[in-house]
Amino acid sequence: MAQPRLVSLAFFVAILISGAHSATFSFKNNCSFTIWPASLANSDKGALSQTGFQLDSGASFSLDAPPAWGGRLWARQTCSTDSAGKFSCITGDCGTGQVACNGAGGAPPTTLIEFTLQGYGGKDFYDVSCVDGFNLPVLVVPSGGPNCNSTSCPVNVNALCPKELRITAPDGGVQMKMLLSYILSQP
Known part of the structure; x- marks a missing residue:
């Protein structure tokens, strides 16, 4: 089995396939500020072991996903x-x-990354x-698997979104960049 090549990116996810096709999501924050990644499982799937966590600038964190x-x-x-201990976020709360x-789930507006592991035909979709x-x-950005293409929303598209689905920084720019790399190794 070929070994996957791991690349350090802003928001990094590695999918490592073994006999049971388990997956590990590895996150890295290359932003200059803290982010709080979160997850929501589909209704027919079990939750990940952590459904939200803090990720300081430059920090990494790995999270195992169950097969399928x-x-x-x-x-x-x-x-x-806040002073009463209630946690909240400006975006994705x-x-x-x-x-x-x-x-x-995260309250709009929020950019989503969606996964189906071992979906139709045993293939992974994102x-x-x-x-x-x-x-x-x-x-x-997939790496290590056959015929895997990248997909993205690489620029600020707020001007094209309905007003209720926009988020802008005080200066009108985007406050955060996130990059996800999907690493796949075939048996």
């Missing part, structure tokens, strides 16, 4: 805890009042979606 997992990943930004999203609006550019 499906769901979405996104990043929250400009998060804080899941409304639980905690860092963990515990089965709740996409970048702005169906819930846009809060940051993202890129999915």
Whole structure:
């Protein structure tokens, strides 16, 4: 079996296939500020072991996904805890009042990265979606698997979004960039 090549990127996900086709999502924050990645499993799939976590600038974190997992990943930004201990974020907030999203999705606007592992024909599927609006550019870059193409929303598309699905920085620019690399190794 060929070994996957790992690349250090802003938002990095590695899919390592073994006999049970387990996956590891490895996140790296190359932003100049803290982000709070989050996940939501599809209704017929189990949640990841952590559904939200803090990722400081330059930090990395890995999270195992069960075989045949499906769901979405996104990043929250400009998060804080108030004096009563309630956690909230300006973008992508899941409304639980905690860092963990515990089965709740991110409030629009948020750029989504969606995965289906071992989907139709045993293949893995992924996409970048702005169906819930846009809060940051993202890129999915597969490596190590046959016929895998990148997909992205690499630029600020807020001007094209309906007003209720836009997020802009005070200077009118995007506050965060996130990059996702999907690494696949074939048996």
